[in-house]
Amino acid sequence: MGWQPSDQLTQDVALEVLLHGPLGRAELARRLDLAPATLTRISSELIRSGIVTETSQVIEGRGRPTTPLDVVPTAHHFLGVKLAGEFVFAVVTDLRARVVRVLDARHHTGSPEEVVDIIHSLRDEAEADHPIDAVGIAVGGVVDADGAITSAPFLGWTDIPLAAMTERQLQRPTACANDLEAFVEALHWFGVGSGHSNFAAITLGVGVGYGCIANGRVLANADSGVGLVGHWPLDPLGPLCRKGHQGCAEAMLTIPAIKRSMLVATGEQLDWDQIIARARRGDDTITRLLERSGRALGQLIAAVANLTAPDFIVIGGEGVDLAEVARADLLDGLDEHRDPRASKVSIELAPGTNEEWCRGAAVLGIRRFVLARGNANNNPLRAETPATDPTPAPEARAAANQA
Incomplete structure (x- = not known):
């Protein structure tokens, strides 16, 4: 149906x-x-x-x-795909983006054709249990309104029409968008942002991402996916990022930057899980090293709150645990850069798992499926579609009520 x-x-x-x-x-x-x-x-x-x-x-x-x-949520199912540097992750969701199956990750070597073949095989595997109505693909990079990847440096891709390639091979409606846009839209439709017209999200991981819902719609343009917030200045005395900016968000908040700081300070090559585990055990050295990043995160949250006045701010991504283990420092940084007369900033934490990114991708497919009427656009995030609370125009209501 x-x-x-x-x-x-x-x-x-x-x-x-x-x-x-x-x-x-x-x-x-x-x-x-x-x-x-x-x-x-x-x-x-x-x-x-x-x-x-x-x-x-x-x-x-x-x-x-x-x-x-x-x-009936189980009447329709969707394949949500997160494309990472060396792996393709995927889940199957129902019509309300509830995950019903997590598929095994597949390794890829970076060829667009190979990636499409992998997505095809994932679709076939999923359909052993759940017929797939549409596919959503989330990518860290710049994606245009047709679902083509105009720039994805981590893959070395430029101008790859991934949505069109996938749709042609799988014969299923397919949407592709920047992964942060997909994450924000999933929050908006089926997450903590449901019913809210204004909220923001910050993601921490290999990079720093920022997205928001403004007046009921995702805020997106041709620069979405460039990662501009990654170079927002936070600490004039902080470390340098790869572009040479001192103390920017990328230098202070990303997992690779924090791991480098740990190596310099301790001489230990720690992975992220080890850093967080030791912080939770109260390791003084690790805790002190995370103080600066926690305070910088609070400063970034304050900047987002001051500039965009969201109802709340969601922190997500693989590095979300920073907001938990350095919470006191985060709140100090927030207070330092927030007028005491201003309302309290509400902060929500979202899981930083691949499953959550894939769920966001599945929402792209759900939106493509339910908004297809009169909309041939492969990328539903940029389309003129009803907001979360889709009130009809007065003239439409009047005409219908008189019919």
């Missing part, structure tokens, strides 16, 4: 149920400012088409009991 509502208003109702269901008809009508008769007509169409269903749950209220509408 596909997802093809007959018009935009019907699509808006379907999306509201997908993102916030189960919802009773009265609540749906209130949220979308629709007359009860109009919503009855639309919901009947959606039930007939199999997009939504009546649940077994009954909502008791002042009036007659009502049976909520919901999607």
Whole structure:
């Protein structure tokens, strides 16, 4: 069963149920400012088409009991792929981006054709249990509106039409986007950002990433994926990054930079898990070395909060544990660069696993699947689509309510 509502208003109702269901008809009508008769007509169409269903749950209220509408999450499945330097990671999710299977990582040598072949084999493996409706691919790099990778230095790729190549070979709708954009959109649709019109995310790992939802939409343009926040100045006396900037985010917050600092200070070649484990055990040397990075992270959070006024800020990525083990220093850095009259900055931590990145990629596929009506764009993140709370335009509501 596909997802093809007959018009935009019907699509808006379907999306509201997908993102916030189960919802009773009265609540749906209130949220979308629709007359009860109009919503009855639309919901009947959606039930007939199999997009939504009546649940077994009954909502008791002042009036007659009502049976909520919901999607059937297990009716559709999606392949979410994270393309890393030497490996391809993948998961299978349902329609609400809940992971139902984690596939084994596959090694690649960097050839685009090889990567597409690997994704094809992952799709075939997934379909032994779950037919795949669409594919999403997340890449660390610059990805254009058609899902083509214009620049991915870690792969040595330039102008590779990855979404088109994959869609042609797999014969499945395919979306490709920058991995941070995918991560933010997953938070927006099915994570802590659901129902919020303004929030930001900072990711820590090999690099430092920044993304945000502003007025209900992901903020993205041709520079998304360049990693510009990585060179935001944080400490004029800090170490140099690979570009020669002193004390920038890349030099202070990335896993490789912190590991180099540990090697210089201790003479030990520690991996990230060892650093975090020793910090949690209270190792004085490691804790002192992480203080500077924790304070720098707090300063970066303050800058994001001061400039964009988000409802909250999510910290994620493979280096997210820094925000936990150096929390006191993070808060000190935040307070130093935040006006005491300003509201408290709410900070959420997201898992820094490959599974979480793949889940973000799967949301690209979900968005491609449910927003395909009237939208041929391979990259749904840049499309003009309803926000998380998709209220129809007044003229559309008026016309529908009079019908």
